[in-house]
Amino acid sequence: MKKRISLLIAISSAMFYNNLIAQKTPTYSWKNLPKIVQPTFAKDTFNVTTFGARPDGITLNTQAINEAITTCSKKGGGVVLVPNGMWLTGPIVLKSNVNLHIKKAATLLFTEDKSQYPLVEGSYEGKSAARNQSPISATNQENIAITGQGIIDGSGDVWRAVNKAQLTESAWNAKKASGGVLKANGLTWYPSEQFMKASVENRSMLLKEGVSLQSFADMKDFLRPNLLVITKCKKVLLEGVTFQNSPAWCLHPLMSENLTLRNLTIKNPEYAHNGDGMDIESCKNFLVDGCTIDVGDDAICIKSGKDEEGRKRGMPTENGIVRNCIVYNGHGGFVVGSEMSGGARNIFVYDCTFTGTDKGLRFKSVRGRGGIVENIYAKNIFMKDIAQEAIFFDMYYFVKFATDSPRDERPVVNEGTPIFRNMRFENIVCRGANKGIFVRGLSEMPIQNIQMSNIVLDTKIGAEFIDASNITLEKVTLISENTKPVIAVNNSDSLIFNAIQYKANTALLFAIAGERSKAIQILQTDSSKAQKQIEFTEGATKEAITVNTGK
Template identity: 70%
Template structure:
């Protein structure tokens, strides 16, 4: 078989697999939302005080807390009560049928003594990796919960490196005086020399046959743990508790089923590297509602494994409801990717507020990931002071373009080609952003079939579509500072702009470029208000802009 035949065969195989996934997907809708089963617990209650725990902020209560959880589970389950107080502890391991309940004013403070955290096999950004044991974890559990009004504090500052530019001058001096070591240029603080050495040498934490777990002992200090990791668990409830100050990701449910996160607060400093709020990875049937997030990275994030390893796992994150949440600081309010190689589908996001996030609705991937992201629905999303884009798709995540600005445009489709398609966003309001909508697909795989309607977007720039197809805008008001152009189209096709309002003083409404820019329809829109209706460049033809009369 020659190379051309092989590529054609591979492409057909990939497209066939995508078609099969589409046929076997469930058919949920706003009137038929996914159902999430809830855990149930016996009322039997045992206090950690009965096992010798002491709330003095000094005593290490690891054994007492774990003994209480184990005893409760062995007796058929119930509630393990953490009374008010400051409880220093090492890693806590949850058990089936146990509700760990933190009363108001109860704080589980994770010990800064890193020797208490074992070197374990874990997952880092979708791949098997060496990690320190998570402060709270559970594997293969059923009926498990953490509830109450208390706090889980990961003591994250003892684990994190910090750039000088991320802190005020006084805070930087305080950090340097606390110990640790500096990078040679003096601009990065590390918790230890071991951390500094591993970081500056750019050592990988990924496990392999050649690099078993024990070979990572000399860089253990750099292997920051996620605060809460639940793996392959069923009927999980996280309710009311504040999870904060994590060394890395704050909450990481992995391959779980029937997951509810309700009225939870997640807090991380703005400078917290990898300080995500919630990373829902390869989970099925989940509900996230009434939560407040203020974090150092993505807030509510959907993942499903990375690259080949994620595709082999083949577990999409699916059947999710995300509603009535508020996000303050964060790289994105609601995020999909970039580790989404197992796919994501049937996720419903509604009644959420994003205040000051870097981006609002954020979708990201790159060549090599693979995976299909589809049937994502968002409505009643309200945003203010977004630093970047209100709605953002980019399939060039972390790609460094050539100095001439040219992108790699190889028209190759294979198992590593990511697919983002078939979504609808409605009633979206944004007061302040760099851009209203930015979509950048791949030349070989456009972002396609996205409907956006009933939107008011106040931003510096309006809409940019690059390698996009089947995008529909209906009843959209664009209030922009830059009016040249209001809408940019580059190598995108099958676009519809219906009932678009824009600044009547706009100097240029459409900038259309690229030979692949075709079938662009403008309906029920008064284009005469713009000084120039459209400009065409780089092979784009005027005949491909199809105008209908305004109402």
């Protein structure tokens, strides 16, 4: 009976995997990029001052600004003008056919009075959750925009906790003097007793059947809003303005279509927990162009829901272009995951600079997420002073191991198995990082079909591949300080290393480990500069590798 059940599970898993492999998506290429439809607006202008708004930084203008937006929309649309000044306001709701235009010397400042933000049904990291209403939001709207050269400030510091280690001594003393409460050990500042209690008790904000929003009232202060949330909208334009100081994520387009984010400046403090720049979730047809980002978490991030809820939604983030962007501080420059259970595909990233981020190109997931990430293309990516990895794949996000290597367990492939495949990276330069390339798949589902070419990585450590399959490195230069080894391979197969360059007098060029390592080719690579070419450990054998120097 047990054998029969095992056989049925194996057949079911094989059918599931074969169905995934057979899925077809639209064909795009560098010559045939996705097309994004732009919104258009009537020329009629509605000045917020006409509705009683005052730019003195004291008057709460929530009603006046929302009345201007609603009136504009009802009259066929146009421009709602926010002139020069300091405009204090509560939550703003965008409406169809309205372009909210913020002049260069104007600041839209969201109030620190949290009672102005009612509890709403929202989303947290890909799952339905109770949140405070976002400072700016729109749902089921079409043809909307925020443009201009002004500033949108979310007053995020009154919402966030912060650790003492994240601040200078003077900043920490100022934070304590501002109010709030300290954790018992004196090392964490919280905005309020309510926030601290919910955090210390690890209370969930997720919405479940039979649980009302009112039941979250005693932890309201803990439910930080994202600065801007656009849900199920079509033809959206964000252009020219500065978004800063968000309570949580800065920009969160969700289940929307035809998005253009152009020439934005996005700023959050380095200590801003969940202070992502933009999280594009389950969206279709999007352009991110010419943005400058300096934040406390991932900068440009692709998501599509989390675990079973994300898989049921079944909406990949797809058909996107990211170009001409500069990222300073952030956990990753361009990121996919970890909430990618609906999948991501057909995304083109090019002509970008990452300076000082934790990681450069970052792909992350974990068992249980499911989802397929495929057809990701990146070229002309230039990086400097990357704290960790320049190119990073890891299917063990937030998993802790007794050792540095994942356990050699091979669960059955099922709907919770994430798949990352079919990507090409070319013309990438990184000067300064801890590690050049790190690829760690799952033993039951390797990272697969990745091509990297014309890459120069000047880093402390070269490259490492664990549970990877069908990976090609061609014309890749690895200038690493730690040369034992330059390239490490563990339980990976069908790898091609063609025309690899490295430092002279390298101690060890390749370290091959694991009995599942096989079909590894070294082509057109001069190994004579290395003191030792290849070392085999942990069950790997010489049969795993073929060397052809081309001489």
